[in-house]
Amino acid sequence: MNTCTKVFLRKKAISGGRISLYLDFYPAIRNPHTNRMSRRETLGIYIYASPKNEREKQFNASMEEKAEAIRCRRFEQLLNEQFDFLDKEKLRMDFLAYFKNKCRQKYQKWDCVYRHFSIYCGGQCRFGDLTTDFCDGFRTYLLSAQRQRNNGKGPITQNSAAGYWSTFRALLKIAYKEKYLRENINDFLDKIEWREVKKEFLTLDEVKRLMATPCKIPVLKYATLFSCMTGLRISDILQLSWDHIEMGQDGGYVIRKCTEKTDEEANLPISDETLALCGERSEGLVFKGLKRHMVNHPLKEWLKSAGITRRISFHSMRHSFATMLAANGVDILTISKMLTHKSVKNTQIYAEVVDERKRAAANVISLK
Numbered sequence: 001m002n003t004c005t006k007v008f009l010r011k012k013a014i015s016g017g018r019i020s021l022y023l024d025f026y027p028a029i030r031n032p033h034t035n036r037m038s039r040r041e042t043l044g045i046y047i048y049a050s051p052k053n054e055r056e057k058q059f060n061a062s063m064e065e066k067a068e069a070i071r072c073r074r075f076e077q078l079l080n081e082q083f084d085f086l087d088k089e090k091l092r093m094d095f096l097a098y099f100k101n102k103c104r105q106k107y108q109k110w111d112c113v114y115r116h117f118s119i120y121c122g123g124q125c126r127f128g129d130l131t132t133d134f135c136d137g138f139r140t141y142l143l144s145a146q147r148q149r150n151n152g153k154g155p156i157t158q159n160s161a162a163g164y165w166s167t168f169r170a171l172l173k174i175a176y177k178e179k180y181l182r183e184n185i186n187d188f189l190d191k192i193e194w195r196e197v198k199k200e201f202l203t204l205d206e207v208k209r210l211m212a213t214p215c216k217i218p219v220l221k222y223a224t225l226f227s228c229m230t231g232l233r234i235s236d237i238l239q240l241s242w243d244h245i246e247m248g249q250d251g252g253y254v255i256r257k258c259t260e261k262t263d264e265e266a267n268l269p270i271s272d273e274t275l276a277l278c279g280e281r282s283e284g285l286v287f288k289g290l291k292r293h294m295v296n297h298p299l300k301e302w303l304k305s306a307g308i309t310r311r312i313s314f315h316s317m318r319h320s321f322a323t324m325l326a327a328n329g330v331d332i333l334t335i336s337k338m339l340t341h342k343s344v345k346n347t348q349i350y351a352e353v354v355d356e357r358k359r360a361a362a363n364v365i366s367l368k
Contacts, residue, residue, distance in 0.1 A: 006025070006026045007023055007024070007025055007026075007071050007074050007075045007078065008023070008024040008026070008071075009021060009022075009023060009024075009064075009067055009068060009071045010022050010023070010024045013049060014046070017048065017049045017050065018046045018047065018048065018049060019046065019047050019048070019049050020042070020045075020046055021043050021045040021046070021047065021063065021064070021067040022040050022041060022042050022043055023040065023041040023043065023070070023071055023074055024039060024040060025038065025039050025040070025041070025074075025078075026039070029078065041074070043067055043070060045063050045066065045067050046063070047059070047060040047063045047064065048060055093126060093127050093180070094125075094126060095125045095126055095127050095129065095130060095175075096114075096117075096118060096121070096123070096124070096125050098127075098175065098180065099114050099117065099171060100114060102171060102174065108235070108292060109163065109164070109167055110167060110171075112148065112164065113164045113167045113168055113171075115148050116138075116141070116142065116145055116148065116164060117138060117168065119141075119145075119148075120137070120138050120141045121138075127175070127180050127181065130172070130175075130181060130185060131185075132185055132188045132189065135168075135172070135185055135189055136189065138165075138168065139165055139189070139190070139192065142156070142161040142164055142165055142192070143158075143161055143192065145161065158192070158193075158194075158195045159194055159195055161192050162191070162192040162193065162194045165191065165192045166191070166192075169186050169189060169191075172184075172185050172186055172189075173186055199316075199319045200310055200311055200312055200313070200316045200319065201316055201319035201320040201322075201323045202228065202308070202312065202316065202317070202320040203320075203324075204324055204327075206306075206308055207225070207228050207320060207324075209306050209307065209308070210224070210225065210228075210302070210303070210306050210308070211225060213302065213305055213306040214305075215298075215302045216298065216301070216302070217294055217298050217302075219287050219288070219289045219290045219294075220290065220294045220295070220298055220299060220302065221302065222277045222278070222279070222287065223237050223287045223290050224295075224299065224302075224314065224317055225277050226274065226277045226278065226287075227314065227317035227318060227321070228317045228320050228321055228324075229270070229271070229273070229274040229277065229321065230255070230268060230270060230274060230321065230338075231317075231318045231321035231322060231338055231339050232255075232259075232268075232318070233259070233315065233318060234292065234295055234314050234315070236257065236259055237286075237287060237290070238285075238287070238290060238292065239257075239285075240255070240257065240285065240286045240287065241284055241285050241286060242281055242282060242283060242284065242285075242286055244256055244257040244286075245270075245275070245278070245281075245286070248269060250269075252269055252270075252271075252272075253269070253270050253272070253275050254267055254268060254269050254270065255267075255268040255270060259340050266340045268338060268340075295313070295314035299313075299314060318339070321338075321339075322335055322338075322339055322347065325338065332347050335347050
C-alpha cells in the first residue's frame with residue numbers, strides 16, 4: 001500500500017456563499033476496504049466565503065484551525081500506516097449487498113433471514129444504519145413477522161424467530177470481525193428465548209419400513225436413510241462429496257467434513273451398510289440430483305406411503321439417529337460427538353426421550 005507523504009488542506013466554493021474544506025492526499029491512497037484509490041477526504045466543515053462581521057471571521061478561523069488539526073492527524077496516521085479514518089466510507093457501503101453475498105456461502109436459513117430483514121429495512125440498509133436501536137427493531141419485527149413461504153400464511157413460530165435472530169446476530173459478529181462495524185453490536189442485544197418443543201423422530205421399525213417402501217425419487221430415499229444412519233443435516237448432505245469419505249486408521253470408513261452449522265471439522269465413522277446407501281464411488285457429490293425442495297412435499301408423500309402420518313421433517317432423521325443410539329445403550333458423550341454438538345447439554349434431551357420410552361414399556365405388561 002502506498003504511503004502518502006503529503007496531506008494538503010484545500011478549499012472549494014459551494015452554494016449558499018460557503019466554502020467546503022477537504023483534505024487532498026498526494027500520492028493517492030488505496031482504501032483497503034474498497035480497493036479504490038482516493039485523493040480526497042471530505043471533512044464536513046464549511047466556512048463563510050465572504051465573512052461580513054467579526055463573529056463570522058472568528059467562526060472561519062476556528063473551523064480552519066480544526067481542519068488543520070485533522071490534517072496533521074491524518075499525516076501522522078498515514079506515516080504509521082493507520083487507515084482507520086477511512087471507516088466512514090465503509091459506513092456508506094451497502095449492508096444488504098454484503099448480507100446477500102454471505103447468504104451464498106451459507107445455508108437456506110440465511111436466505112429466509114435476508115428476506116425478512118429486507119422487508120424490515122424497506123430494501124435499503126447501509127452499515128452506518130446498524131445501530132443498537134435499529135437492530136432491536138428487527139428483533140421486534142421477527143416476533144410478529146409473517147411467513148414468507150407457503151403464501152405467507154400465519155406468523156412464524158417463536159423458535160423460528162429465535163433461530164432467525166441468532167443467524168442475524170452471527171452475521172453482525174462476522175461483520176465486526178471483518179472490521180465493517182466499529183463495535184460489536186451483539187454485546188448490546190438480547191436474545192430471543194427458545195420454547196421447548198417435542199422432537200419428532202422415527203423408531204427403528206419405522207426406518208425399516210421406509211427402507212422397504214419405494215420412493216418416486218430414489219436419491220431422496222437414500223439421502224434420508226443416510227441421515228438416519230449418520231445424523232447429518234440436509235445442508236451437509238447436499239454438500240457431501242466423495243472426497244469427504246475416506247478410509248480411517250482403524251480400517252473402517254469415516255466422513256471428514258466441516259459441518260455447515262458449526263463450521264467445525266467432524267470425524268464421523270460410518271458402517272459398510274451406511275456407505276452402501278451412497279452407491280458406486282465416483283467424483284463430485286455423493287447424492288447427485290438431490291435438491292432441497294425434495295425434503296418438503298416429496299418427502300411427506302413418501303412417508304405417507306409408508307404409513308407414517310406424524311409431522312416428520314428431514315431434520316427428524318437426525319433426531320431419529322440420536323434416539324436410536326440412545327435406545328441401544330450408546331452413552332451421551334459419544335452421541336454428542338456423533339452429532340457434532342458443542343455441548344452435551346444439547347444432547348441430553350435424547351436420553352430423556354429414551355427414559356420416557358422405557359417407562360411406557362414398563363407399563364405394557366400388567367397382571368391385572
